[in-house]
Amino acid sequence: MGGEQGDQPLLDHFHYRCHDRADDPEDSLKEMDLAGKQIAVLGAGGSGYAAAALAISRGASVRVFDSGSPEKLAAAVAKFAALGAPLTAGESALEPPHFFETVVVSPGIDTASPIARSFAAASAELIGEIEFAWRFSNAPVIGITGTNGKTSTTALIAAMLQAAGLRAIAAGNIGLPFSDVILSGERYDWVVLELSSFQLETITSLSPRVAVWMNFAPDHMDRYSTVEEYFAAKRRLFDYLGEDALVIRKEESDLGLTARTTTFSAFSTSSDLGYLAGEIVHAASGRRFPFAGGELQGKHNAENVMAALAVADELGLAWDALAPAIQQFQAPPHRCEKVALLDGALYLNDSKSTNLHSLESALAGQDAPVILIAGGKNKGLDFAELRDLAARMVRECVCIGEIADHIVEAWHGVVPCQRAADLDEAVAAARRLARPGDIVLFSPGTSSFDMFSGYEARGEAFRSAVRDRASGGA
Numbered sequence: 001m002g003g004e005q006g007d008q009p010l011l012d013h014f015h016y017r018c019h020d021r022a023d024d025p026e027d028s029l030k031e032m033d034l035a036g037k038q039i040a041v042l043g044a045g046g047s048g049y050a051a052a053a054l055a056i057s058r059g060a061s062v063r064v065f066d067s068g069s070p071e072k073l074a075a076a077v078a079k080f081a082a083l084g085a086p087l088t089a090g091e092s093a094l095e096p097p098h099f100f101e102t103v104v105v106s107p108g109i110d111t112a113s114p115i116a117r118s119f120a121a122a123s124a125e126l127i128g129e130i131e132f133a134w135r136f137s138n139a140p141v142i143g144i145t146g147t148n149g150k151t152s153t154t155a156l157i158a159a160m161l162q163a164a165g166l167r168a169i170a171a172g173n174i175g176l177p178f179s180d181v182i183l184s185g186e187r188y189d190w191v192v193l194e195l196s197s198f199q200l201e202t203i204t205s206l207s208p209r210v211a212v213w214m215n216f217a218p219d220h221m222d223r224y225s226t227v228e229e230y231f232a233a234k235r236r237l238f239d240y241l242g243e244d245a246l247v248i249r250k251e252e253s254d255l256g257l258t259a260r261t262t263t264f265s266a267f268s269t270s271s272d273l274g275y276l277a278g279e280i281v282h283a284a285s286g287r288r289f290p291f292a293g294g295e296l297q298g299k300h301n302a303e304n305v306m307a308a309l310a311v312a313d314e315l316g317l318a319w320d321a322l323a324p325a326i327q328q329f330q331a332p333p334h335r336c337e338k339v340a341l342l343d344g345a346l347y348l349n350d351s352k353s354t355n356l357h358s359l360e361s362a363l364a365g366q367d368a369p370v371i372l373i374a375g376g377k378n379k380g381l382d383f384a385e386l387r388d389l390a391a392r393m394v395r396e397c398v399c400i401g402e403i404a405d406h407i408v409e410a411w412h413g414v415v416p417c418q419r420a421a422d423l424d425e426a427v428a429a430a431r432r433l434a435r436p437g438d439i440v441l442f443s444p445g446t447s448s449f450d451m452f453s454g455y456e457a458r459g460e461a462f463r464s465a466v467r468d469r470a471s472g473g474a
Contacts (some may be wrong), residue, residue, distance in 0.1 A: 003098065013332050016160040016244050032136055033058065033059065033137055034055060034059045034060035035058075035060070036059070036060075036061070036098070037055075037059070037060045037061065037101045037102070038060070038061050038063075038098070038100045038101055039052075039055045039060040039061065039062045039063075039100060039101065039102050039103075039104065040062075040063055040064075040065060040083070040096065040100040040102070040103045040104070040119055041055070041062060041063070041065070041103075041104045041106075042064075042065050042066070042103060042104070042105040042106055042109050042115060042119060043050075043064075043066055043106025043108060043109050044064055044066040044068070044073055044080065044087055044089070045108065045175055045470055046078040047106050047107060047179070048064060048066075048104075048106045048129070049079070049080070049083070050133075050177035050178075050179035050180045050183070051104045051106075051129045051132050051133070051177070051179050052083060052085040052104075053078065053083060053085075053179065053180075054133065054136065054179040054183050054184055055081065055104070055132075056084055056085060057183060058136070059417070062084070062089065063083040063085060063086050063087075063097075064080050064085050064087040064088070064090050064452045065087070065089075065093035065096075065115065065119070065194045066087065066088075066089050066093055066103070067089070067090065067091070067093045067094055067115050067198025069089070069090060070087060070088070070089040070090045071394055072092075073087065073089040073255035074399060076089075076316045076439070080113070086366070092223045093115060094114055094118060094223050095118055095121070095419060096119050096122040098122070099123065100119070100122065100123040100124075101123065101124050101125075102121045102123065102124065102125055102126075102127065102132070103120065103125070103126040103127070104127060104128065105126055105127070105128055105131045105202060106128075106129065107129070107173075107196060107198035107199045107201075107202075108198065110223060111126070111201055111202065115181040125203050125204070126202065127204055128198075128202030128203065128204070129178065129199075130172060130193065130195065130199045130200075130201055130202070130203060130206060130242070130381075131202055131204055131205065131206055132179065132204045133177070133178035133181065133182050134178065134203075134205065134206045135205070136182045136314075137178075137181070137182055137191065139187070139188045139189070139190065139191045140189075140190055140191070140208075140209040141191050141192075141193055141206070141207075141208040141209060141210075142157060142170070142190055142191070142192045142193065142208060142209065142210040142211075142212065142311060143195050143206070143208035143210070143211050143212065143237055144157070144192070144193065144194050144195060144212040144238050144307075145194075145195045145196070145197070145200065145212070145213060145214070145234050146213060146215045146216065146234075146250075146359055147214075147215055147217045147219050147234075147355075147357055147358075148194075148214065148215060148216050148217070148300075148355075148358045148361055149214040149215060149300060149303065149304055149361070150173070150194050150196075151173070151174055151194055151332055151335065151352075152301065152304050152331050152332055152335050152340065153212065153214060153304040153307050153308065154170050154172070154174050154192050154193070154194040155170055155174065155285065155329075156304055156305070156308050156312055156326070156329050157168035157170075157192050157307070157308045158190075158192040158222040158310065159313075159325060159329050160308050160317075160321055160322055160325055160326060160329075161189070161190055161192070161311075161315075163322065163324075163325030164315075164317050164321070164322060164325075166189040166190060167186070167187065167188045167189045167190075167381070168188060168189060168190040168191070168192055169181055169186075169188050169190075169191055169192065170192045170193075170194070171191055171192070171193055171194075172193035172194040172195055172196075172199065173193075173194040173195060173196040173199060174194040176278070177179040178193065182422070182458040185458070191295075191471055192406060193208070195237060196206060197220060197223075197224075197230060197233035197234050197236045197402050198220075198223070198233075200233055200234060200236040200237055201233050202238060203239070203240070204240075205240055206240060207241060207245070208241065208245065208309055209240055209242070209244075209245055209246070209332060210245065210246050210248065210249050210314055211237050211238055211241060211245060211246070211248070211252060212247075212248045212249070212307050212310075213234075213237065213247070213248070213249040213253055213255060213261075213428065214250060214303070214304075214307065215250050215252075215253065215303075215357070215361070216231060216253055217355070217356075217357030217360075217387065218230065218357075219355050219357065229319070236257060238255065238257055238259065239263045239324065241259055242276055244260075245259060245260070246259070246260050246261070246310075246314050247259045247260065247261045247262070247264055248261070248263075248264065248307055248310040248311065249261060249263045249264075250264060250265055250303065251261075251263040251264060251265035251268040251270060251271035251314050252265060252267070254270065262310040262313070262314075262342055264303055264306035264307060264310060265300070265303065265306075266299035266302045266303050266306070266365070267364070271283070272284065272310070273306040273309060273310060274306075275291070275299055275302050275303075275306075278290070278291055278292030278293075279291060279292070279305070280302060280305060280306055280309060286328070286374060287319060288449070289309060289319050289323065289326075290323065290327070291305055292332040293327060293328045294326065294327035294328070294329070295305050295327065295331070295338065296329065296330075296331055296335050296336075297328060297331075297338060297346075297348060297365075297366075298336050298348075298361075298362060298365030298366055298367075299364065299365035299366075299367075300336070300361040300362060300364070300365040301365065302365070303335060305326060305431060308326065309322075309326075310315065316325055331350075332454060333456070333459060334349055334350065334351040334455055334458075334459035335350060336348050336349075336350045336354040336362055336365075336443075337349040337442075337459075338403070339462070339463050339466045339467065340436075340470040341456065341464050342431065342440075342465060342466065342469060343431065343434065343436065343468050344436025344437060344438075345371070345431075345434035345435065345437070345438040345439065345440050346368075346438075346439050346440070347440045347442070347466045348362075348438075348439060348440070348441050348442065348443075348444055349442050349459050349462050349463055349466075350441060350443035350444075351442060351444065351448070351455045351456070351458045351459030351462060352455050352459070353443040353444050353445055354376075354380070354444070354445075354447045354448070354455055355444060355445065355446070356381050356382075356383070356385055356445055356446075358388060358443070358445070359374065359386065359443045359444070359445030360386055361388060362439060362441060362443040363386070363389055363390065363393045363394065363441070363443070364367055364389060364393070366393060366439050366441065368437055368438060368439045369372075369393075369395045369435070369437070369438050369439070370393050370394050370395060370438070370440075370441050371394075371395060371396055371397075371398070371433050371434045371438055371439070371440045371441070372390075372394045372396075372397040372398070372441050372443065373397075373398045373400065373420075373423075373426045373427070373430055373440070373441070373442045373443075373444075373462075374397060374398075374399060374400070374407060374443060374444050374445050374446075375400040375401040375402075375403050375404045375407055375444055375445070375446065375447050376400065376401040376402070376444045376445075376446040376447055376449075376450055376451065376458070377401060377403065377446055377447045377448065377450040377451075378400055378401070378402035378406065378446070379446060379447060381393055381445065381446055382410070382413075383403070383410040383411065383445065384405045384410040386445075387410060387411055388413050388414075389416055390414060390415045391411075391414035391415060394411075394415045394440070395415075395416075395433075396415065396416045396417070396418070396433045397411065397415050397417045397418075398417075398418055398419075398420050398426045398429045398430050398433070399417055399418070399419050399420070400420050400421075400422065400423060400426050400444075400451070401444075401446070401448075401450050401451055402417070402450045403446055404419045405419075421445040422451070423451070423458070423461050423465060424461075424465045427440075427462065427466055427467075427469065428469075431469060442459075442462045442467075444458070
């Protein structure tokens, strides 16, 4: 990640954009004094542990509460005890023992749940781990949200900045708690945060220097009572932007913002960054970036690259210098991940597709005939919503899981569909159907819990089935 600035010609404008901090490395951190403060942490998972550790490192007295089974949380009780943060589990966790200055709630806990409501009433404030960590850091933040694509875009932007010689790290919903970044003591030029709606619900001051909105579609309806409520949670990303902040958003998303904005879209002709014949085009300048031929596949991934290039423009980084890093970047596992070229057909693992919008994005992004493997748990999704798109993009579909019969019925008359008993049988069927030049796309469009422990296990099973055949299996 290193290299002196003078050795990096693509950083010509970086000093203007980023170096507004004091020269002393110690001045790059806000040193909040929590000595004697009573802090409660709700949730004994990774973000809860990181928040507790950060609070203790700043002198706070910390207690942790989780309403899960005491038996199942026995190991966590010991882990938090070693940290110096007693963990109360089970029904005893539902009532706060006293007043707390701050309650830090984990994103997996609904702020409308009984435990969150009772602790909110017994504290001065209830915030999330992202907001808590933000209060200790002056490193500028690139915040990224959206229903789909935010993990890939977060990882891509961090890798791009690192390739440019900047000290950048990806954190947040991508897996590394923001609090762990602060605890590390490392100084970063940029923190690239993937931000879920759950995390954005509990911010009260987080102010990204660059705020990226990838897309929006209904999701998490088990948490939100309406689509509008989910949208409002996502849109909180922009609530505390400074005057010099840049918004980067998908052209089709009307957010009603007055901030300085760059738009992108692979499907619009009016965006600032667009897609034409395998290239990303900057409308105003005519600059072009070669997308086709890189490791990333599909127009939805082209939009991820557009967002990254918009960040590059804001930082004064030259596209040409960044091209090798972007073209060599591989999507995180299970997100339109290239698995193998078998009999002339390209096999893509998009097991992270757990809703119709992600399936829609994967299908719309392809430039070749698709043999689709779709299906899984029947959670009430209506695949008829994608009937017209499937008719245009899918030559044949192999359906799996509880929802297989529904897909066959929803697409009857427009896409030939067949059922498979399991994923291995589905891959075998797709191989028989595929022709050279086709794309075999595993994009289930629903969750995996009818057949697998999660989308990761499902994606690994697909990978294994394809690679077994690529290495000479049946």
